[in-house]
Structures are given as structure tokens and as C-alpha cells.
Amino acid sequence: MTLLYSDVEEELRAAVRALLADRCPPSAMAARAGEEPLYDAGVWKALACDIGVAGLLVPEELGGAGASPREAAVVLEELGRGVAPVPFLTSSVMATKALLAAGTDAATELLGPLAEGRTTAALAVSFAASPYAAAPDTVTASPRAAARDTVTAEDGTLTGRVTAVAGAEAADVFLVPASGALYAAEATGVQPSVSLDVTRPVAVVTFDAAAATLVAPDLGPLRAALELGAGLLASEQLGVAEWCLATTVGYVTERRQFARPVGSFQAIKHRLADLWLAIVQARAAARNAADAAATGADTATAAAVAQAWCGTVAVRAAEECLQLHGGIGMTWEHPLHLFLKRAKAGEIALGTPGDHRDALTGAAGLPAPA
């Protein structure tokens, strides 16, 4: 076990960071936000194919890079630091993990093109789904309910709709939990929602008698994907928080009021010192979740700890960033709103911090009151 970064990880980080700084810096995204979809197929192609991030988790014999969740986590840190509008988490981490866990021929067939970045996939579940809740299709199986919010499988086709799906706008194929099994299908419709997080919007995805392939006979792979997604989302949140802290430190060092840099006032220094400490802890927790996912030991607890901590820290960092920027922080022009939106949506994604804390009841030896 190690919580430090390897040289290989640092090289990967540098490559991703340089590409994002060049092709979609937050300031440019802030200028474009609201006018057009921020998802940038060109940037994604460069990341996925040129740097090869799409196949990080896929074994070499299946056409991937055979790297581990530790490397994927470093990519996520950089994507968080750049609030990058690309489907790495949803496609290359979560959908890929579901297919790897399924291990069937149908799943393996989909992995090759995903690893090469030729296609993109998404889980057809709400981005707010927690790894601890029952799989969504166990809730409503009746045809009428199905028409409203879930999908049922019949004769090799899927019918129904799923709301709040992340990564949908870029997905060629969806992995759909239906009637207790996992299917692959193209969507009949993807209707983008007006989303809180403008750099990772969610959409309503519909299946109207869509032809489907059985990927796994149960939902184990889906849960594995949600757990890995939650554990590694912590690294993205770390990146968001780090950008917010660094940007705030830069701003309060330059901005002067009362004939002093505002960063020389102790009330502000101490808040930033506390935030720094929370981020030091977040880094250790996120690294631990990635390391656990890589070794396969203690993954559930490590992921829950990381999510319980990092989701909150990212929101706090973004909120501090806004407050300490004063009026400028409230403007559309300054990119920090992209980070606040990403942070707040990320706090809800894949289980809230409270969900993850509740899940630790057993590991902590703190059973709930009767």
C-alpha cells in the first residue's frame, strides 16, 4: 500500500493537465457556458486516444492499457481541477467497470472499442443512485410504473425511461439495469436536462422497444461500478477542491483592501489554513480509496470514507472560494461557478456524504440506536 504518487502517475497527470490547459481552460468554458453544450468531442478524443485514458482500466489483452484505479484516480484529479466536460468517469470508469465485472462475451465485445476511445458508454442509472440502495428496477416492475421511471426487458427489447443520467450526451451505448439483469442498448432518445452542473449535465434517457443485448444476468456488476465510481469520484472532488484553494490563495494575495492584501488578515488566513488541512485529509482519503480499489482489499470502507469526506470538502472549498472572491465570485464571467456547480452536484452523486457515513456504521462498530 502507498498513498504517494508514482512517477508514472505524475507523468500521466502532467499530460492530462497540459492538454486541458491548452484545449479547455476553465476561463474559456465559463465564457461558453450556457450558450452551447460544453462537451467537446475533440478534447475527449485527444484525451481518450492520444493520451489513452479511455482504456486505463481495461486489461492489455482486451485492448486497454492494463493500468489500475490508482492511475485513473490521478486522471480524475486533473479532470476535477479543470472541471473538464468529458465522460471519463461515466464511461471509462463506471461503464467500463460494469463490463469488466460482468465478464461475459457480450461485455468483452463492448470493451475493445471503449478502451480505444472509438465508442463511449454510460450507465443508464440516475447519477444520484447510491451504491447502497437497492437496484432501481427492483422498485417498479409493473408496466405502468415502468413507463414512468424504470425500464423493463421484454423479448430482447427495453422500454422505459431513466432520469438524471450523467454522461448521456456522449454515450453511444447504455448499460441498462432492467428486470434484475444488465443489458446493453442504444437509447431511443436522450433529452438533456437543464442541469445544476453545467460541465457534467444529466439527461433523460428513453428506451422505446430498443433492441438490447444481455450483458450480465444480475446486477452485481452495476453495484461494483457504482462503488468504484464513488471511490474514485473522491479524486475528482480533490481536484475541484485543490483548484478552489489555489485560486483563492492567488486572489487574496493580490486583492488589496485597507491598504493591505486581504490575505494578510488573520481571519482569512485561518480559514484557508483549515481548508488546506481538510484537503490534505481529502488527498489521503482519495488516494486510499484508489489504492484499495487497485488491490481489492477493503474497497467498500475506503470508498465510503473517501466519499463521506471529499464530497463535503469540495463543496466547502468552492463555497470558500466564492465568499473570499467577494462580488467577483458571484459573476458568470469568473470560472469559479463551474467548480461550485460541479462540487455541489458531485456531493449528491453516487450517494450523499450522509449515505456514505451511514454505510460505515458496521465498519466503525457504531450500531444505530434502536
Next chain:
Amino acid sequence: MTADETTIVERAREFLAGHDPDAMGREAFLRARYDAGLAWVHFPPGLGGLGAPRGLQAVVEREFDGTPQLDVGRQAIGLGMAAPTLLTFGTEEQKRRFLRPLWTGEELWCQLFSEPGAGSDLATLATRAVRDGDDWVVDGQKVWTSGAHMARWAIMVARTDPDVPKHQGLTYFVCDMHASGVEVRPLRQITGEAEFNEVFLTGVRLPDTLRLGAVGEGWRVAQTTLMNERVAIGGTPGRRGGGMMALITETWRTRPELRTHDLHRRLLELWVEAEVTRLAAVRLREQLAAGTPGPEGSGMKLAFARLNQALSGAEVELLREEGLAYDDWTFRRSDTVDFVGRGPGYRYLRAKGNSIEGGTSEILRTIVAERVLGLPAEPRADKDVPWKDLPR
């Protein structure tokens, strides 16, 4: 295992095969371990170490598990603060004289830094040391000196030049606690016992050989001590759910009638905070072992203080009626520091010191803000003023 690791393991096993602590006794065993270079392996040969990478200490500790151990509660200041300072600034002779009995615990150390008029602003201290031939003559008063009543030696900062600004006129000494003119008086604490003391220094003569570092360089030497102090206090990762957390978890687990939803929520939050703090300390250890010490040390001390205080407060609350009781108010001079020892009331009160001793949490936040984050310093009124002209 790396080559280094294999050599160290072999050395340790060879040593253990030839030294039976039951037959030779604790002190002799520890002395021999020191002489074998297996005390702190990253120290130089001849001074308890082998000049090996710091990370290998953990390997040694594993091999020596179950053998006589150091009394960390009594030796904390010696091991955590005096030793690294001696190592960095001591002469060969000083190192040879002090390090071995310091490590074995045969000689305990205390820290004569704080004074009634100089706490957070340590550099304003007024204890004078005046040169007299080969000696220095020290006069002044120190306060909050933990373990002074047991200590054989002290690390001490004194003013040797009042005519220059406060940071420049200081010199660092090893103070002989048995010298005539040293008087130690217990100071009773909120816990009822006396862990720390007032120390009066009246015409204390110290030979110049007890000076550590150059005359006027005391502040720089003290910085080394303080940095090590913070890493020592905050940087030791325990096990998951251990320490103060383990005590409250045990009560929670065995006393279901005490459980409330409010405390459940708060304890889960604290459990997560304890775990991420532990992981951050593990990471800090790894950085130190890799030779790249991060500035995380001050942060860890901040985190531990907050956690210990929140947990010990919640524990008293969880116990309700039993929380109204206290184990023992008897006035005694404690001979060891045990943060988790004794009853919950003691733990609650003792934890209050965690955010004061070794630098207050406010001072540590300022250090993080200025030295880690690089934020601008506050305006300093006392910067270029000779110490003797400062308003007091």
C-alpha cells in the same frame, strides 16, 4: 524486501538471538540495542543508528515487538524534540554524551521554553544568560514546563543580547536540572494533577560546553525543535478506530441504552474524520520515509487536537449520569503523560491542552497560512526594534 531491508532484519534478528532481555534486564537491553545501531536506524553509526533510510525504522520496530520498549509518555520531549535538535546542532561530544541515556530513558528531558511573559510570542522571552569566563550565568523564570520534576536535562532558550531585535539575541542551551539555582515548583492543572511546573532559575551556572549552536543563533535552533515537536505530536498514525475513538466506540457498542440518533450521526462524522486524519498521518510518514518531508506536520497537530477534543466531549455526554462523576481530584505530580488514560472526565479536561501545548492552534494556522500557502505576513510592529525597547 529491498537489500537494505533484508540487512536490517538480519541485524535485528542476530541481535535478538544474542541478547535476552529477561536475563540482562531492561536498561542493559536498551543500551545494547542502542550500541548495535538499532535504536533509530536513520541516526549515524555510533549514535544509535546505521545511517539507514528513515523508513526502515518501522521494520526495526516490527522485529523488536514484544521486547522492552521506551516509555514514550515520560520520554516524549527527549525523543521528539531534544534528540533531533542535538543531532542537528550538537557537537560530537554533546551527541555522544546525551543521546544514549536519552534514548534508553535513563535520563529524562524537559523543555524550558515558555515564560510567564512569552508563550506564543516565544521570541520575546526574558530569561537572561550572561557570559562569565567559561560559564554562562542564567537568571529568569520558565513556566508550563512538563516533566521538569523528573528531568535530568532541559533544552532551554535564553536571551544573551537584549540590544538587538528579539529573534537575534537568543542562544540555545542544554540546562542541567541538577545545577544549583534551579528550583522546580509544581503547577496544579485543571485535571487536579501537576504534569507541568514553574521553573525558577537563579544564578544558574552552565559551562559553555552546554551551549547548542552559536551564540545568537538560538531562534534558528529552536525552530528545529518546534518543527519536530509538531510532527511528534501529530504525526503518529495509530490504528483505524483506535485511541480516543476506541474508548467511545467500546462504550457505544456495549451500552445500547445510551445510544441516541444525534450522537450516532456525530460519532459517524468523527469516525470518518479520525480515519482521514489517520490516513493523512500515514501519508506524512510515507513522505518522511521517502525523504520529502511535507509541511503537513503542523496540520496534523491541528487535526489531532480538534478530534481529541470533540471525541472526549462527546464521550462525557454519551455517559450522561456517569459523565457527572470524576475519577480522582487528588493533587499529585504525574510521572507520565497518557492522553487516553484514566476516566472520561480526565480525558475531556486533558484534551483541552492539545490545542495549546506545542503551539496553539491559532499559531499553527498562521504557520500553515504563511509558510505552506504563502499568504502575506501580518504587519509586524516589533520587527526591527531592539528587544529591550519593546513595550511590555
